[in-house]
Amino acid sequence: MENFDVGTNLLVIIPEIGLTILAVAILFMDSLLPESRRRSIAYLTFFGMGLIAVFPLMLSPDGETYWGGMIRHDMLSQVFKVIVLLAGSITALVASTTSDLGRKGEFYLIMTVSTLGACLLSSAADIIMIFVALETVSIPLYVLAAFNRQDKRSIESGMKYFLFGSFASAVMLYGFSLLYGFSGQTGLQGIADALRAGAVAEPVSLVIAIVLVFVGFAFKISAVPFHFWTPDVYEGAPTPVTAFISVASKAASFAVLLRFFVAVFPEELSVDGQQMQTFWINLVIAASIVSMTVGNVLALVQTNIKRLLAYSSIAQAGYTLLGVAALQGIASEGVDPAAQGVAAVAYYMLMYTFTNLLAFGVVAIFSDATGSETIADLAGLSRRNRWMALAMTIGLLSLAGIPPAAGFIGKFFLFNAAVSANLEWLAIIGVLNAIVGLYYYLVVIKVIYVDRSADDDKPILLTTPAGVMLGITTIAVIILGVIPQPFFNWALESATSLFS
Amino acid sequence: MVPLWMFLTVAAALFVIGAYGVLARRNAVAVLMSVELMLNAVNINLVAFWRFSDPVASVSGQAFAAFIFVVAAAEAAVGLAIIISVYRSRYSVVVDDVDMLKW
Numbered sequence: 001m002e003n004f005d006v007g008t009n010l011l012v013i014i015p016e017i018g019l020t021i022l023a024v025a026i027l028f029m030d031s032l033l034p035e036s037r038r039r040s041i042a043y044l045t046f047f048g049m050g051l052i053a054v055f056p057l058m059l060s061p062d063g064e065t066y067w068g069g070m071i072r073h074d075m076l077s078q079v080f081k082v083i084v085l086l087a088g089s090i091t092a093l094v095a096s097t098t099s100d101l102g103r104k105g106e107f108y109l110i111m112t113v114s115t116l117g118a119c120l121l122s123s124a125a126d127i128i129m130i131f132v133a134l135e136t137v138s139i140p141l142y143v144l145a146a147f148n149r150q151d152k153r154s155i156e157s158g159m160k161y162f163l164f165g166s167f168a169s170a171v172m173l174y175g176f177s178l179l180y181g182f183s184g185q186t187g188l189q190g191i192a193d194a195l196r197a198g199a200v201a202e203p204v205s206l207v208i209a210i211v212l213v214f215v216g217f218a219f220k221i222s223a224v225p226f227h228f229w230t231p232d233v234y235e236g237a238p239t240p241v242t243a244f245i246s247v248a249s250k251a252a253s254f255a256v257l258l259r260f261f262v263a264v265f266p267e268e269l270s271v272d273g274q275q276m277q278t279f280w281i282n283l284v285i286a287a288s289i290v291s292m293t294v295g296n297v298l299a300l301v302q303t304n305i306k307r308l309l310a311y312s313s314i315a316q317a318g319y320t321l322l323g324v325a326a327l328q329g330i331a332s333e334g335v336d337p338a339a340q341g342v343a344a345v346a347y348y349m350l351m352y353t354f355t356n357l358l359a360f361g362v363v364a365i366f367s368d369a370t371g372s373e374t375i376a377d378l379a380g381l382s383r384r385n386r387w388m389a390l391a392m393t394i395g396l397l398s399l400a401g402i403p404p405a406a407g408f409i410g411k412f413f414l415f416n417a418a419v420s421a422n423l424e425w426l427a428i429i430g431v432l433n434a435i436v437g438l439y440y441y442l443v444v445i446k447v448i449y450v451d452r453s454a455d456d457d458k459p460i461l462l463t464t465p466a467g468v469m470l471g472i473t474t475i476a477v478i479i480l481g482v483i484p485q486p487f488f489n490w491a492l493e494s495a496t497s498l499f500s
Numbered sequence: 501m502v503p504l505w506m507f508l509t510v511a512a513a514l515f516v517i518g519a520y521g522v523l524a525r526r527n528a529v530a531v532l533m534s535v536e537l538m539l540n541a542v543n544i545n546l547v548a549f550w551r552f553s554d555p556v557a558s559v560s561g562q563a564f565a566a567f568i569f570v571v572a573a574a575e576a577a578v579g580l581a582i583i584i585s586v587y588r589s590r591y592s593v594v595v596d597d598v599d600m601l602k603w
Contacts, residue, residue, distance in 0.1 A: 131568070135575065139575060142579070143578055146582050149589075155582070155589055156586065158582045158585075160598075162579050163532075163579075163595070166532070166575055166579065173568065174542050176564075177546045177564075180549055180560070180564065181549035185558075186560040186561075235601050
């Protein structure tokens with residue numbers, strides 16, 4: 001047993017320690033402040049997480065594992081930690097604008113704990129840690145989805161999320177137990193070394209383990225065919241919770257999916273002449289195609305804006321899986337498709353976080369003011385509040401992939417990575433799907449700007465936090481779309497750290 | 501000594517029964533019980549693999565099983581709380597009756 005250096009080990013989990021302190025502070029404020037002043041808890045969460053998001057940027061990751069191999073301190077984990085912390089921070093601001101969650105201290109506490117889990121998940125390098133972190137993300141989210149006890153739909157969505165989620169994690173665990181059985185190890189690197197040394201003679205047994213584990217991850221990123229919970233939960237859960245589920249838990253799950261498959265089933269691993277990488281890449285490609293298609297086609301017929309965004313988020317998971325599929329590419333002429341793919345996924349998750357928070361932020365403010373979530377009721381939003389209409393338009397354009405919004409660049413990087421990995425046909429399917437997607441996003445924009453409604457003369461007022469939230473996310477979406485290079489280089493740097 | 505494959509068979513059978521229960525039972529509490537069955541299957545797997553691993557010095561299999569106990573308890577607590585609030589709002593815990601959200 002090597003020496004355990006407490007100082008360095010603690011330094012590695014500084015963001016997690018910060019979140020724990022923040023959670024305790026929220027707990028105290030909730031019990032000490034009178035009901036009328038509890039909205040300040042939201043601002044504490046916003047500034048607290050914003051501040052903590054700076055820590056991962058200041059640490060210099062070395063690619064080593066810490067805490068007995070539980071956590072890998074590399075650039076990729078830092079990038080995803082920043083993403084989930086920003087997501088949590090902005091979600092707090094979204095929640096502060098709503099009348100049902102704004103003053104509920106426990107909401108911010110539970111959300112902070114879920115963010116803590118997402119941070120750990122982005123750096124987990126051991127199947128025990130992956131499991132515990134995944135549950136630390138999920139269990140608070142079950143509670144949050146069912147948070148509005150007066151609202152039957154919210155409770156229903158909580159129950160559905162819980163039943164699907166616990167089933168998926170049990171399936172994934174069975175896969176983990178098989179991997180442990182084959183290798184006698186729980187660390188990802190240890191498992192990989194044992195497999196390379198020929199711990200498994202039959203490819204079939206590894207294939208079973210891969211499928212079982214993939215089910216668990218596919219559930220978390222809401223890829224088809226494990227997406228059934230997504231529309232119901234997105235519609236029923238309180239809107240800020242939906243926003244958080246759609247970005248933070250998804251981003252962290254993509255991080256762990258990349259880390260797990262790259263570490264355990266790398267290109268050079270072949271069992272009995274069968275290359276394992278080909279198998280899981282094909283699984284990813286299949287999930288990518290059906291997610292894109294099913295998500296986009298079903299989104300066409302939606303009448304509820306949150307349900308539409310749910311199907312859109314299934315489609316977006318499909319696009320992102322394109323970047324994961326690019327891992328099959330072999331480096332040549334100075335271009336490494338695998339690194340490009342990982343970087344594209346990281347960049348896409350960064351821009352998707354801001355874009356989706358922007359769209360759901362507008363929906364949260366709108367439904368809080370009018371009590372409606374149907375697309376038809378968005379009619380005349382441009383006359384009721386033109387800033388909200390503009391923000392929503394930018395968000396939807398970014399989801400659709402229209403420049404100058406960030407979504408265009410994000411999709412470009414993903415398709416580019418797929419092409420450089422010799423998956424041209426997959427990129428073409430992606431582009432065709434993006435065209436289908438364009439239709440339903442533009443319909444919403446048309447409703448906002450062209451359609452008339454009886455309430456045209458009733459303006460919707462923006463509070464200061466709501467304005468700040470929309471401002472931050474809109475500017476971030478534009479900046480990521482206009483000057484993507486520094487951010488992409490950052491993502492590329494993180495991608496290389498995954499392979500070293 | 502009981503060979504490893506016997507443990508694995510029991511675990512696999514438990515897992516399949518649990519999965520069948522999740523998919524076939526209509527009562528939310530029964531679904532939750534089936535999930536617990538699946539988690540127990542995983543625990544049997546882990547502990548059996550640990551016992552037969554060579555050398556037995558590493559305790560990671562046992563540690564993993566212990567973590568699963570704790571998380572399963574937390575999950576059951578949250579799950580039952582959610583099921584109770586479903587019952588309070590609808591006077592039913594049958595999954596088919598909880599159907600406000602669809603398509």
